[in-house]
Amino acid sequence: MSILNSKIPEGQLSEKWSNYKSTVPLVSPGNKRRLEIIVIGTGLAGASASSSLAEMGYNVKTFCFQDSPRRAHSIAAQGGINAAKNYQNDGDSVFRLFYDTIKGGDYRSREANVHRLAEVSSNIIDQCVAQGVPFAREYGGTLDNRSFGGVQVSRTFYARGQTGQQLLLGAYSALSRQIAKGSVTMYNRHEMLDIVKIDGKARGVIVRNLLTGEYERHFGHAVVLATGGYGNVFYLSTNAMASNTTAIWKAYKKGAMFGNPSFTQIHPTCIPVSGDYQSKLTLMSESLRNDGRIWVPKKQGDDRRAEDIPEDERDYYLERRYPAFGNLVPRDVASRAAKERCDEGYGVGSTKLAVYLDFKDAIKRLGQDVVSARYGNLFEMYEKITGEDPYKSPMRIYPAVHYTMGGLWVDYNLMTTVQGLYAIGECNYSDHGANRLGASALMQGLADGYFVLPYTIGEYLSKDIRTPAISTDHEAFEIAENEARDQNTRLLNNNGSKSVESFHRDLGAIMWENCGMARNKPNLTSAISEIQSLKKEFWEKVRVPGRDDNLNPELEKAGRVADFIELGELMVRDALDRSESCGGHFREESQTEEGEALRDDENFKFTSAWEYKGDDVKPVRNKEELQFEAVELTQRSYK
Amino acid sequence: MGTLNLTLKIWRQDGLNKPGGFKNYKVDGLNTHMSFLEMLDVLNEQLVNEDSEPVAFDHDCREGICGMCSMVIDGRPHGLLDGTTTCQLHMRFFNDGDTITIEPWRAKPFPIIKDLIVDRTPLDRIIQAGGYVSINTGSAPDGNVIPISKEISEDAFDAAACIGCGACVAACKNASASLFTAAKISQLALLPQGQAERKERVIGMVQQMDKEGFGHCTNTEACEAECPQGISVEYIRKMNWEYHCANIKG
Numbered sequence A: 001m002s003i004l005n006s007k008i009p010e011g012q013l014s015e016k017w018s019n020y021k022s023t024v025p026l027v028s029p030g031n032k033r034r035l036e037i038i039v040i041g042t043g044l045a046g047a048s049a050s051s052s053l054a055e056m057g058y059n060v061k062t063f064c065f066q067d068s069p070r071r072a073h074s075i076a077a078q079g080g081i082n083a084a085k086n087y088q089n090d091g092d093s094v095f096r097l098f099y100d101t102i103k104g105g106d107y108r109s110r111e112a113n114v115h116r117l118a119e120v121s122s123n124i125i126d127q128c129v130a131q132g133v134p135f136a137r138e139y140g141g142t143l144d145n146r147s148f149g150g151v152q153v154s155r156t157f158y159a160r161g162q163t164g165q166q167l168l169l170g171a172y173s174a175l176s177r178q179i180a181k182g183s184v185t186m187y188n189r190h191e192m193l194d195i196v197k198i199d200g201k202a203r204g205v206i207v208r209n210l211l212t213g214e215y216e217r218h219f220g221h222a223v224v225l226a227t228g229g230y231g232n233v234f235y236l237s238t239n240a241m242a243s244n245t246t247a248i249w250k251a252y253k254k255g256a257m258f259g260n261p262s263f264t265q266i267h268p269t270c271i272p273v274s275g276d277y278q279s280k281l282t283l284m285s286e287s288l289r290n291d292g293r294i295w296v297p298k299k300q301g302d303d304r305r306a307e308d309i310p311e312d313e314r315d316y317y318l319e320r321r322y323p324a325f326g327n328l329v330p331r332d333v334a335s336r337a338a339k340e341r342c343d344e345g346y347g348v349g350s351t352k353l354a355v356y357l358d359f360k361d362a363i364k365r366l367g368q369d370v371v372s373a374r375y376g377n378l379f380e381m382y383e384k385i386t387g388e389d390p391y392k393s394p395m396r397i398y399p400a401v402h403y404t405m406g407g408l409w410v411d412y413n414l415m416t417t418v419q420g421l422y423a424i425g426e427c428n429y430s431d432h433g434a435n436r437l438g439a440s441a442l443m444q445g446l447a448d449g450y451f452v453l454p455y456t457i458g459e460y461l462s463k464d465i466r467t468p469a470i471s472t473d474h475e476a477f478e479i480a481e482n483e484a485r486d487q488n489t490r491l492l493n494n495n496g497s498k499s500v501e502s503f504h505r506d507l508g509a510i511m512w513e514n515c516g517m518a519r520n521k522p523n524l525t526s527a528i529s530e531i532q533s534l535k536k537e538f539w540e541k542v543r544v545p546g547r548d549d550n551l552n553p554e555l556e557k558a559g560r561v562a563d564f565i566e567l568g569e570l571m572v573r574d575a576l577d578r579s580e581s582c583g584g585h586f587r588e589e590s591q592t593e594e595g596e597a598l599r600d601d602e603n604f605k606f607t608s609a610w611e612y613k614g615d616d617v618k619p620v621r622n623k624e625e626l627q628f629e630a631v632e633l634t635q636r637s638y639k
Numbered sequence B: 001m002g003t004l005n006l007t008l009k010i011w012r013q014d015g016l017n018k019p020g021g022f023k024n025y026k027v028d029g030l031n032t033h034m035s036f037l038e039m040l041d042v043l044n045e046q047l048v049n050e051d052s053e054p055v056a057f058d059h060d061c062r063e064g065i066c067g068m069c070s071m072v073i074d075g076r077p078h079g080l081l082d083g084t085t086t087c088q089l090h091m092r093f094f095n096d097g098d099t100i101t102i103e104p105w106r107a108k109p110f111p112i113i114k115d116l117i118v119d120r121t122p123l124d125r126i127i128q129a130g131g132y133v134s135i136n137t138g139s140a141p142d143g144n145v146i147p148i149s150k151e152i153s154e155d156a157f158d159a160a161a162c163i164g165c166g167a168c169v170a171a172c173k174n175a176s177a178s179l180f181t182a183a184k185i186s187q188l189a190l191l192p193q194g195q196a197e198r199k200e201r202v203i204g205m206v207q208q209m210d211k212e213g214f215g216h217c218t219n220t221e222a223c224e225a226e227c228p229q230g231i232s233v234e235y236i237r238k239m240n241w242e243y244h245c246a247n248i249k250g
């Protein structure tokens, strides 16, 4: 088993990052100009990293598969971004944000990384304000905050219900400035299909120009993946349609270990599934839980309209079970509680897989104007999709796959187990442990891209200044390109009978049933063989129309689904291996008498890091033992 | 829950500068809860099963925010509903037996790449011509150092809400990108952070807009009517004012 070196700096937790910054080797301006960095992705992580690296003087090549960097999936984030500013004077601090994040993650993240995240959180807000991001403000002109689940302070900065959009447009504007200067070369509608490794180091990528179908080779002294989450392995999720795992999956197959692949966040407040034609699920921001109250009827199978059910016949089950946090318990807890009620037969709506999120009391207390100022666009979105008016009757919501805490394993420098290959933003596994707190993904993406990677990458590149650019005629490029081409040729020539979409749906059903909100040994075990047969069937029967030499969305999708199938199996293996419950990972075998997740710190206080050993060969699980110095491990309680 | 049987008249074009034309398709048994794009998914799966090429269209978030989806439906960019992107349009607004015409954005600066997909990179280049505040990472002062009144900040937000879909261009008989460009210029002109580069920004962005071949604004206001974010043409007036001031002051 490989030994993982997390490279955590020595010293006091609160001093590690500042010591690191003042001692990390620097790359001189002259040398930066000679170094090329490839960034895959233009979401918050990729756009902020690209612009910051370019500002520092590196040559940056940035890629995304959308038609513009501004359309990365980060654009869809609604609720907000956390920072330990303590502007509300409610006792917030770097330590408290650090502590909440570690606890929220159910003690499965690395202390040093999380502390650094909390430390730089304030700088992110400053940076974004300076770019012109129109955050919500108080009447006096200062920045406004709201609270989010799992915490008792107000530290979330927001821009109406479009925080991700505004933050991303800020990062995109910084990126655009560097593109105009020529220090970033931007490649839209290009998809990375493989990493090129030379002498054990990441030295480039193979990308396909999605418009022309051409395969291109690009050299870089380092490669940064910022490719987002893989929640679409479940077919239905709140992620954008094209979000996928290909980049990190190919990196995994080239030696980058995969951290905690099974750690998935199921978000409690999404619009429920309404039919089998459904292509995606829509999130209703968690901020709604600030003022909305969640309930189901006290009577099973109650078919009355919500408005007709009197107050004393409603079960506000979160307030009942968790009086201290009420409707603001963390996401994993809220999701499981909704599932529990529906499984017991108290669900509402036509499918009975929904609970109510009710604003009646908020409207009474604050008035419709205030509620509308806070959540107007979310209410509108709900009405557009369902045709129902949430000012009049409560929303119906149900949990849905939303975020993947798992991802490529990275050390303190955000480097994967492949030298020179970095992973930032949602595609790495770091910081959120087994459950992410609301408004912390935006924080992490921007922390990684603006304030962490630009420093830590210097540690590696300072030793690489003498490496000249390697020609893309090198055989490693040749081999990787041929593999990418061959896979697409095989897909197109398969002459099968089933659409890519149908395989994706089948995979999603297996994952949701067996590796979703509740997991157990028998189901996980059988899921492995189900996925293996699905993989076999895929390569025998998939039908991909069209050609390789022009725009072919079906071909793109086919490659992504092929990778999702393999990733699905790894996720299931990880979920099976971890027989404790922690955060969003709920093993039915491991629960308290009250049905809460029961951790097993003695056996599972580690991050799993899976190592690829070959196609259809069982991967090896390595582990990084977690050390806790600053916090004491307790059973999480929100009661 | 009703079901719909529809005829779709869709623009098909194999590639850039290739000839294109409408083709008719029938899709039956659709559920009224579906979104418009889910309806196209059904058609595409049908086409794959018949071994023909599915209709290419841009889409990603399906939540009305990424700006990727872009279709002219029965003559209107994003279809019949005001303030709604194609992906947020639902089939309950159509009737059984309807024939629906679906076309790509039509505007000279947006060449058709394939079927319903057009090239919108000119919009990126307009932003690159000045749609930013020049502030390097790490040099920003505390976020609360400059207070900004709620009113100004809300106004800036209204402009910043643009999703960059290009419906304004598609709606305009002159294919003008004024609303798109004006929204960014206004956002930054309203905020204190944008003052230092105010003049160069408006000149750079307006010139780039012209260079890309977008037409001039003749105040028909079709852009505001079709904008899924309801961005106001007032910002175009603001842009024009900014542009004149910048030129007068040299």
Ligand SMILES: Cc1cc2nc3c(=O)[nH]c(=O)nc-3n(C[C@H](O)[C@H](O)[C@H](O)COP(=O)(O)OP(=O)(O)OC[C@H]3O[C@@H](n4cnc5c(N)ncnc54)[C@H](O)[C@@H]3O)c2cc1C
Residues within 6 Å of the ligand: A040, A041, A042, A043, A044, A045, A046, A063, A064, A065, A066, A069, A071, A072, A073, A074, A075, A076, A077, A078, A079, A080, A081, A163, A164, A190, A191, A192, A193, A226, A227, A228, A229, A238, A239, A240, A243, A244, A246, A247, A283, A402, A403, A424, A425, A426, A427, A438, A439, A440, A441, A442, A443, A445
């Ligand atoms: C609906 C929704 C609401 C959310 N709300 C919040 C919130 O309020 N607060 C919060 O903190 N978090 C929120 N999140 C989570 C957060 O938005 C994401 O975790 C975060 O934005 C991810 O950013 P990223 O930069 O890592 O990746 P992304 O934004 O997903 O960007 C990925 C980029 O990688 C590119 N890419 C991927 N693969 C390839 C490839 N093979 N080749 C080339 N390019 C590739 C894509 O083109 C894209 O540019 C929300 C998520 C969703 C789904």
Ligand code: FES
Residues within 6 Å of the ligand: B058, B059, B060, B061, B062, B063, B064, B065, B066, B067, B068, B069, B085, B086, B087, B088
């Ligand atoms: S798909 Fe994103 S706005 Fe329509």
